Amino acid sequence: MLPGTPGGHLAEIAARCPDRPAIEGEGLVLDYAGLDARVNRTARLLTARGLGRGDRMAVLAENRLDYVVLAFAAARTGIILAALNWRLSDGELSHCVHLVAPRLVIASPRFRDTARRLGLDPLVFGPDWEAALSAEEPGPIPGAEAEAEARQEDGLLILYTSGTTGLPKGAMISARAEMARFTLSRRELGLRPEHMFIAWAPMFHMVSIEHAMHVLMTGGRVVVVDGADIPRLVDLVETGPHWWLVLIPGMIERVAAEIRSRRAARPDWRPARIEMVGALADLVPPALIAEISGVLEAPYWNSFGSTETGMLPAAGTRFAPGEAPGDLAKAPNSLHLWRLVDEDDRDVPxxxxxxIAVRGPSVFSGYWNAAATNAKDFRGGWFHMGDMFVERPDGRLDFVDRAKYMIKSGAENIYPVEIERVLMTHPAVGEAVVVRRPDERWGEVPVAFVALADEAPPVTAAELTAWCRAGLATYKCPREIRFVASRDDFPRSTSGKVQRKTLEAQLQAETAPPAARDVVGESAA
Structure with missing residues (x-):
């Protein structure tokens, strides 16, 4: 594992290459000297407000340059950055805030009213923020880096994941884990100082916040983009060279269409050199993988990972540009030990x-304030990921299913219980069961089966969808709601549990929607 700390690597590059371009966003462009100074000013501002080692600051903001600055300031002070998912409902956000009890909440102007609606008094990015930064010294806090290096197990980030209990969990990632993930980015994913990275995915995901940090710890260049702005992304594709161009289900078709349009207008259009593209190959049609990797002239990354482990427990394969993969087997990386175990934690042949259960330095420290969940998921000293694999004779791994039933829609993880919990609060609903359905655009989407309560008044699928929208992030809302005649009509095991696989098979077997089905139109993911 590479030595040092996130802040230490940044400071070293700023000392050696102060004028090298580092990061840009919202019209602001910083070289490494300017970035290092802004991190130092931010760290001083946070400590002046009374925050110290182990305190949490919650951030509610769209992608912006200062999000990355705050992450490095956290690394230099021992403060933990809790990255709030602004796509969640107010109820879910309130849970996330109260879970970590932040000493400070920082919001962008876009989400200031959301924070206040939750009863919070945020510090807001803008003129007052800039004035406060300007009042701080640009030099490092004496002794801070040495202290950070001595405390590698200190928390750095809390990133929220979907919870099997229906509410998000806070995964705490330590400085040690982040340095290990950085090591893997350098050694196994080919990250080099000349690379740039487009941080368009939400900063509350590891995909942007962590990998933006890795690029800046290497000496590369980060461009912060406010979401999946496809024309802007394709503009940037012409510059480079790029490290990892993140593309996920739901956007790949739009990127390919934009490139086709530009090539029609400019036949000589070519992308800059790209080390790798894509993600989540299991959820993307092989023909689409071939098309996007072909037009971008870059390998498609056959990734597999999680917020809890980083991107690389088993993601060591790529597909050649233009290849339509017929084999999605995964290859483990060099920093993880892994086992495949049965329900009694015995190794399977x-x-x-x-x-799959893993050990390694990139694994997170556990879920915040969730002792029972941590005891279960870390039993025997191994983190159990909840994903089922089969080992091949050559040591590669084939993904089979999820032990913890989960829906992977785009880059978002959705547990059925999250949706079921909300549906069951409707007075007309007697029972609700949510399953996944394959989707060409998003990979998978949730579909809800609902049995009405006895003597319940009539309710439509549209009304139940509106009910879900009031209590859930939009991407979690079911794409379709189907009514069953009664609770007795759900397929059940001998123990009475609803058999989700049977409902899934029913969805997949249909070639046309039945006339009696009450269907809701497509909702945004």
């Missing part, structure tokens, strides 16, 4: 499906 090759060729038999088992849950």
């Amino acid at each position: 090759p060729g038999t499906a088992g849950e």
Whole structure:
């Protein structure tokens, strides 16, 4: 593992290459000297407001340059950055805030009213923020880096993941884990100082916040983009060279269409050199993988990872540009130990499906304030990921299913219980069961089966969808709601549990929607 700290690597590059371009966003462009100074000013501002080692600051903001600055300031002070998911409903956000009890909340002007609606009094990015930064010294806090290096297990980030209990969990990522993930980016993903990275995915995901940090810790260049602005992304594709161009289900078709349009207008259009593109190959049609990797002239990354482990427990394969993959087997990386185990935590033989359990320096420290969940998921000293694999004779791994039933829609993880919990609060609903359905655009989408309560008044699928929208992030709302005649009509096991696989098979077997189905139109993911 590479030595040092996130802040230490940044300071070293700023000392050696102060004029090298570092990061740009919202019209602001900083070289490494300017970025390092802004991180130092931010760290001083946070400590002046009374924050110290172990305190949490919650950030509610769209992608912006200062989001990355705050992450490095956290690394230099021992403060923990809790990255709030602005796509969540007010109820879910309130849970996330109260879970970590932040000493300070920072919001962008776009989400200031959301924070206040939750009863928070945020510090807001803008003129007052800039004035406060300007009043601080640009030099480092004496002794801060040495202290940070001595405390590698200190928390750095809290990133929220979907919870099997229906509410998000806060995964705490330590400085040690972040340095290990950085090491993997350098050694196994080919990250080099000449690379640039487009941070368009929401900063509350590891995909942007962590990998933006890795690029800046290497000496590369980060361009912060406010979401999946496809024309802007394709503009940037012409510059470079790029490290990892993140593309996920739901946007790949739009990127390909934009490139086709530009090539029609400019036949000589070519992308800059790109080390790798894509993600989540299991959820993308092979023909689309071939098209996008072909037009971008870059390998498609066959990724597999999680917020809890980083991107690389088993993501060591790529597909050649223009290749339509017929084999999605994963290859483990060099910093993880792994096992495939049965429900009693016994190793399964090759060729038999088992849950993957991992150890390694990139693994997170546990879920915040969730002792029972941590005891279960870290049992025996191994983190159990909830994903089922089969080991091949050559040591590669084939993904089979999720031990923890989860819907992967685009880059978002959705647990059915999150949706079921909300549906069951409607007075007309007697029972609700949510399953996944394959989707060409998003990979998977949720579909809800609902049995009405006895003597309940009539309710439509549209009304239930509106109910979901009031209590859930939009991307979690079911794409379709189907009514069953009664609770007795759900397929059940001998123990009475609804058999989700049977409902899934029913969805997949249909070639046309039945006339009696009450269907809701497509909702935004």
